[in-house]
Amino acid sequence: METAYEDIKKGERGAWISIIAYLFLSTLKLTIGWMGASAALKADGLNNSTDIIASIAILIGLKISRKPPDENHRYGHFRAETVASLIAAFIMASVAIQVLISAGTSLFHANHETPDMITAWTALFAAVIMYGVYMYNARLSKKINSQSIMAAAQDNRSDALVSIGAFIGIIGSRFGVDWLDTLTAFIVGLIIFKTAWDIFAEASLTLTDAFDRHKIEDMQKSVEKVPGVRSVPSIKARSHGNITFVDVVILVDPDLNVVESHDITEYVEEALLQEHDIRATHIHIEPNGR
Numbered sequence: 001m002e003t004a005y006e007d008i009k010k011g012e013r014g015a016w017i018s019i020i021a022y023l024f025l026s027t028l029k030l031t032i033g034w035m036g037a038s039a040a041l042k043a044d045g046l047n048n049s050t051d052i053i054a055s056i057a058i059l060i061g062l063k064i065s066r067k068p069p070d071e072n073h074r075y076g077h078f079r080a081e082t083v084a085s086l087i088a089a090f091i092m093a094s095v096a097i098q099v100l101i102s103a104g105t106s107l108f109h110a111n112h113e114t115p116d117m118i119t120a121w122t123a124l125f126a127a128v129i130m131y132g133v134y135m136y137n138a139r140l141s142k143k144i145n146s147q148s149i150m151a152a153a154q155d156n157r158s159d160a161l162v163s164i165g166a167f168i169g170i171i172g173s174r175f176g177v178d179w180l181d182t183l184t185a186f187i188v189g190l191i192i193f194k195t196a197w198d199i200f201a202e203a204s205l206t207l208t209d210a211f212d213r214h215k216i217e218d219m220q221k222s223v224e225k226v227p228g229v230r231s232v233p234s235i236k237a238r239s240h241g242n243i244t245f246v247d248v249v250i251l252v253d254p255d256l257n258v259v260e261s262h263d264i265t266e267y268v269e270e271a272l273l274q275e276h277d278i279r280a281t282h283i284h285i286e287p288n289g290r
Contacts, residue, residue: 007143007144008062008066008081008144008146008241010140010143011062011081011140011144011146011148011149012059014137014140014141014146014152015055015058015062015148015149015152017137018055018058018137019055019056019059021129021130021133022049022051022055025045025130026046026048026051026052027045028045028126029041029044029045029048029126030046030049032119033045033119033122035118036115036116036118036119038115038123038166038173039102039103039115039182039185040119040165040166040169040170040188041119041122041123041170042185043099043102043166043185043189044159044162044166046098046099047095047159047188047192048126050091051092051155051159054087054088054091054152054155055088055155057084057087057088058081058084058085058149058151058152060084061082061083061084061087061148062080062146062148064077064081064084065080065241065242075240075245076243078241078243079206079241081148082203082206082207082239082240082241083203083207084148085151086199086203086204086207088148088151088152088155088199089151089196089197089200089203090196092155092192092193092196092199093192093193093197096190096193096196097189098189099185099186099189099192100186100189100193103185103186103188103189114173115174117170119170120167120174123167123170124163124164126159126160127161127163127164127167128160130159130160130163131156131160133156134153134156134157134160137153138150138156138157140153145242145277146241146242147203147206147239147241151203154199155195155199158194158195161191162188162191162192165187165188166184166188168184169182169184169187170184172184206239209238211237211238211239215237216235216236219246219248219278222271222272222275222276223235223248223250223268223271226264227264227267228252228253228264229250229264230252230253231251232248232251233249233286234247234248234249235248235249236248237278243279244276244277244279244280245281245282246272246280246281247282247284248268248281248282248283248284249283249285249286250264250268250284250285250286251287252264252286253287254287254289265285268281268283269281269283
């Protein structure tokens with residue numbers, strides 16, 4: 001468990017990097033977008049401003065996750081991380097709706113301003129920065145097995161794509177397709193909403209104890225290979241933040257004594273740890289053939 005808490009602390013660095021990047025880029029985009037008359041860049045900047053709130057929610061969730069087990073939370077507070085991802089998804093969805101309404105209204109108006117070229121370069125610069133943040137958080141989330149940091153990484157990637165889209169839209173407007181900048185702002189809203197939905201779906205599955213059946217099957221095969229295990233009639237798993245809890249029932253020789261049976265459970269725990277990085281296993285032993 002100590003390793004899990006250390007991993008969560010590492011995850012906080014990813015959240016802080018996202019917050020700092022979003023603070024800088026949202027200020028830059030909103031300022032340049034307003035001065036350079038770009039609806040797409042302003043929509044992108046608004047998206048980043050709410051990403052600050054989402055990243056703060058993830059940071060708070062990670063900090064709560066590091067709290068040790070107490071009387072009301074015997075499994076610890078790891079699921080606070082997943083709840084934070086869910087909150088981030090709702091924040092992103094609300095922004096997406098706001099951007100879609102604003103862009104949709106502007107799209108049907110005849111007067112479209114041609115944005116200044118500096119807004120295009122600002123969008124491209126932001127895309128490069130956010131892709132770098134995405135790469136960092138994506139690697140970090142895999143290293144520490146953090147759902148909330150993976151959600152942050154997905155958001156970072158969407159922001160990079162959004163900025164590239166804004167760049168394309170602004171360039172199009174500069175070449176006489178005046179409505180392309182506003183259309184890009186609308187597409188930005190759709191991308192934000194899609195990212196929010198993906199994060200919401202993943203967090204909802206985790207909170208309702210859904211688990212990848214293929215991973216379950218792989219774990220069962222690992223347990224069945226352990227010497228002394230005759231069969232595995234039941235195996236279940238659920239995620240609590242970056243910790244996976246596994247409950248497994250194994251059948252063993254009924255003539256084994258308590259010490260011999262216990263040794264088999266330790267072999268099972270070691271197999272799950274080495275092959276699947278499972279650090280929390282509950283094993284129930286039953287006699288085979290009785």
